[in-house]
Amino acid sequence: MRTINFKILLSDFNSYQFVLNPFFIRNWIGFCFFSTEIKLNLTVTKSINMNSRRDFVKKSAIIGAGAAIAPSLTFGTDFKISKEKLNVAFIGVGLRGTNHLNNALFRNDVNVVAICDIDERRIPIALDMVAKAGQKKPQVFGKDDYDYRNLLELTEVDAVIISTPWLWHARMAKDAMLAGKYTGVEVSAANTMEECWDLVNIHEQTGSHLMILENVNFRRDIMAVLNMVKQNLFGELLHFRCGYQHDLRGVFFNDGKTPYGEGVEFGDKGISESKWRTQHNLMRNADVYPTHGVGPIAAMCDINRGNRFLSLTSHATKSRGLHKYIVDHGGMDHPNASLKFKMGDIVTSTIETSNGETIIVTHDCSSPRPYSLGFRVQGSEGLWEVDGNRIYIEGKAKKPHEWDDATEWLEKYDHPLWKKYGELATGAGHGGMDFFVLNAFVESAKLNIAPPLDAYDAAAWSAITPLSEISIENNGEPQDFPDFTRGNWIKRRPFDWMKINY
Ligand SMILES: NC(=O)c1ccc[n+]([C@@H]2O[C@H](COP(=O)([O-])OP(=O)(O)OC[C@H]3O[C@@H](n4cnc5c(N)ncnc54)[C@H](O)[C@@H]3O)[C@@H](O)[C@H]2O)c1
Secondary structure, eight states, rough: OOOEEEEEEETTTSSSEEOOOOOHHHHHHHHHOOSSEEEEEEEEEEEEOOOSSSHHHHHHHHHGGGGGGGGOOOSTTTOOOOSSSEEEEEEESSSSHHHHHHHHHOOOEEEEEEOOOOOOTTTHHHHHHHHHHOOOOOEEOOOTTTTHHHHHTTTTTOOOEOOOOOHHHHHHHHHHTTOOOOOEOOOSSSSSSHHHHOOOHHHHOOOOOEHHHHHHHHOOHHHHHHHHHTTTTTEEEEEEEEEEEEHHHHHHHHHHSSSSOOOSGGGGGGGGGTTTTTTHHOOOOSSSOOOOHHHHHHHHBBBTTOOEEEEEEEEEEEOOHHHHHHHHHHHHHHGGGGOOOOOOSSSEEEETTTSEEEEEEEOOOOSOOOOOOEEEETTTEEETTTTTTEETTTTTSSTSSSSSEHHHHHHHHHHHHHHHHHHGGGSSSSGHHHHHHHHHHHHHHTTTTTOOSHHHHHHHHHHHHHHHHHEEEHHTTOOOOEOTTTTGGTTTOOTTTTTTOO
């Protein structure tokens, strides 16, 4: 006689959640083959109301276990029982790392077991956050650039979140996967084509999962538009626009004390992102930050899952904005006024996909401009544009040839995840999307299943940087994307964004 414990949660989310864990499924499959007798234990529980984000997370941990029935569940040697608690280590606890840390500390399914940062000023800040959340003091690393490798040797660490400067991302992600850790890496994931391949190769070689922590994929309007795409509202997809259009001049330069808006120093004399990011503007003419734009679009058109990026052409304007900013704020005699920044102020890339769509990606961070990721999603039946908050669907718009205000549409197609948890997520940062990206990471890691944004996504999206650089260098010559899935994009099924519950 074999016993199955079958629990049904009558939740306050107006739906029945079947709570299964992978251990159950594995037993169940074995049992169907080898057993003739079944004893079914049925437990029905009524969930309590969520009063706080902490309650929510406690509950979502249970619901997350239901994700075991999602198609991405991996059976095999790396199969693990869903963990109640995930032991997470944080490599890099600067501005972004402490944001993730803060959100992790809201959860009661995460133990913060180790932190690492080479800037000793960041350590007490992070430790203080952990202490205030009532957790045990984590182990501390950061005595030198490679001390993170000692952190990776800790057997108790299940998962790591890497929020360091770009040049560290791929190296740390590779080391973390080699150490068998479930790995989350901030954007962009890689700087060179070799690094893109490394991420894929090490993932395949080790079976360790990698999630690119692209939070914009979880933005409320993006998930609503994704819902519209999946419901075929726009018809056959044709064209997209997106990018990173953010005046970062006050981030690229500072006075070494204030992270934003004061002074015109960078590198060793700067603080936070100006310490490392501005050097890329000086040395590279490329779209160095493509994933906030292209990540959400890739999800809409199923890149690496039935579709793929084929080729790209890129062009750059002249470089003026950063020099002007230095002169305006530091004077013509400031030593930085003589620097020649290589990156064009506006870099525009056009990507072709194998399904016949085009995607225009813009990088625009050195000029005065209000923030916008500039999304447009266009198909045979109509289009949505984030700028102007407008939408037009033929036959459904209020008037022919006139835009509808998108607000009503976005509310109507609000993603179920946002409907349920939006209010709780709002305090998490970046309007709530930071909550969802961490939630997806933690729930996937607890189950050790492929994350929604995986190593192939990290590689394909990040490849825009080196490809745009070569294209610009060669007067816009088209550059082919490698097929990081080695042909498997043909049979990989689209991720079911409408069914995810984490
Ligand atoms: N997804 C988003 O919305 C978002 C927002 C901001 C930043 N980011 C990304 O997050 C990453 C970090 O950005 P940030 O703003 O926190 O920068 P930051 O400079 O504030 O923090 C980076 C931290 O990494 C530490 N570090 C550097 N080398 C290290 C090493 N070898 N070992 C351990 N620690 C090391 C630094 O000391 C610093 O504290 C970047 O990749 C950035 O692009 C993403």
